[in-house]
Amino acid sequence: MEIIYLLGGIILGAVFAWLIAKSKYSKPAGVSLEMLENNYVQKSFYNTLNDDLKAKNSELNNLNFKLAGFEEKSKNLEERIEDHKNEIIDLQEKMKLEFQNLSNKIFDEKSTKFLELNEKKVSDILNPLSEKIKEFEKKVDETYKEETRERISLKKELEFIVKLNQQVSEDTLKLTNALKGDKKLQGDWGEIQLELILTKAGLEKDIHYRKQDNFKDEEGNNQRPDYVINLPEDKNLIIDAKVSLVAYEQFFNTDEEDKKAEFLKIHIQNINKHINDLGNKNYQNLYGINQPDYVLLFVPIEPALYLALKEDNRLFEKALDKNVVLVSTSTMLATLRTISYIWKQDNQRRNVVEIARESGALYDKFVGFIEDLVNLGKKIDGVKMDYSEAMNKLVESKQKGGTIIGRIERIKKLGADTTKSLPQNLLDRIDE
Incomplete structure (x- = not known):
């Protein structure tokens, strides 16, 4: 379509250019024969071009009409699409x-x-x-x-x-x-208090603890600790009771400050002496004792111990340096209660172990019983097999009428005097 438009434009442009040139260069003089011929040729060429142009225009109009039709169809087609x-x-x-x-x-x-x-x-x-x-x-x-x-x-x-x-x-x-001034009585009373606590804690004498048993040290000398506490796994704990009331009582019964200071000093010295004496005995090294590194020094009068610890804040530390632990009534009771609880746990553990052992033994017995039952079953199966084979021998034979049951039954049929009969199930199985 664009080519047709272009061709028509070229033709029209050529015609207009020719007409302009003709009018520009035409002369008013007379017309020669050559000019007439040229005009004739040009006119003929023009007519030809004009006819071609009309034809092209007609063709162009047809094409435009067809294009419009195609555009309408395309639009309709797009709408349908x-x-x-x-x-x-x-x-x-x-x-x-x-x-x-x-x-x-x-x-x-x-x-x-x-x-x-x-x-x-x-x-x-x-x-x-x-x-x-x-x-x-x-x-x-x-x-x-x-x-x-x-x-x-x-x-x-x-x-x-x-x-x-x-x-x-x-x-x-x-x-x-009652205990003032009598050191022997004081010592006995301290041991009594300690044994009371041992009993209250649930520990039994000669089972959980021993009192003043004789032991030998490394040099062969006899040593008698106040109490040896037995612990699980053959371990031991040693407790020694010490009572010093004279200076402590004097400290509380005087109002003079200088004497109070003097009596308090003596009281602390007495406790230090107990610590040193107990530490030097080396109870933890006695033969027959599986003892931890520390020995418990029991002071039954709790205020007396607290007074000394308050005045000498290094007293507890110095005791530890001698492998001695200072304990009062409350701490002693708590410690012994803990030991009693440990024994209970150990007994429970032993019971669990015993239950496990008994359970294992019972299981083994049961397995043996099952094995005996299996063997008995095999024997019963063997007896059944022997029984079946024996019964088969009674009712089966390679020869016609040669079974044992058949022969026995034939005796009855021959007129033997009998009062009983063979079981019918056996008679049904015989091979006559």
């Missing part, structure tokens, strides 16, 4: 929605079938687990209750310790005046 496109989009949306509905329906049906199909299997899996969880919850609940009972028991024991400490302190104050 757009309509089809919208229809396809709507169809896709409908198919998508239907597919979703169908897939949801299938999924729901399959899910229902799957749940129904696997409900029993899931139950078979979860029920044992549920039982295990219930058992675990039961054990946790029992453990919690047991711990609660132990906490209550421990609380009662602590309350008992406080009351016992108060009682011991009161007894100590009551006996103070």
Whole structure:
């Protein structure tokens, strides 16, 4: 189409250019024959060009008409394509929605079938687990209750310790005046207080502790510790009771500050002497004693110990340097209660070990019993086999009528005088 327009424009431009040139260069003089011929030729050429131009214009008009038709068809086609496109989009949306509905329906049906199909299997899996969880919850609940009972028991024991400490302190104050000046009586009283605490802590004499047993040191000399506490795994703990009341009593019964200071100094010196004496005995090195590095020095009058510790803040440290630990009534009772608890735990452990041993022995016995049953079953099977073979011999024979049962029964048929008959099931099996 564009080529036709271009060609027509070129032709028109040539014609106009020719006319302009003719008018510009024409002469008013007379016309020669040559000019006439030229004009004729040019006119003919013009007419030819004009006819061609008309033809081209006609062809151009036809083409424009066809183009308009094509454009109309193209527009209609585009509209139809757009309509089809919208229809396809709507169809896709409908198919998508239907597919979703169908897939949801299938999924729901399959899910229902799957749940129904696997409900029993899931139950078979979860029920044992549920039982295990219930058992675990039961054990946790029992453990919690047991711990609660132990906490209550421990609380009662602590309350008992406080009351016992108060009682011991009161007894100590009551006996103070009676013990003044008599060192032997003071020592005996200290041992009595210590043994009282041992008993109150739940420890038994000659089982959990021994009193003043004789031991040999490295040089062969006899040593008699006040108390040797037995611990699990053949270990021991040594306790020595020391009482020094004279200076302590004098300290409280005087109002003169200089004398108070003097009596307090003597009181601390007495405790230091006890520490040094006990440390030099080296009880931890005695033969037959599996003793830790430290020995307990028991001071039954708690205020007397606290007064000395308050005045000499290095007293406890100096005692540790001598492998001696200072303990009062309350700390001694707490320590012995702990030892009693350790013994209880050890007994429980031993019981568990014994139960495990007995259980193992019972299991072995049961295995032996099962083995005997298996052997008995094999023997019974052998007897059954022998019985079957014997019965077969009675009712089977390689010869016609040669079975034992058959021959015996034939005797009866021949007229033997009998009162009993062979079992019918055997008679049914004989090969006549």
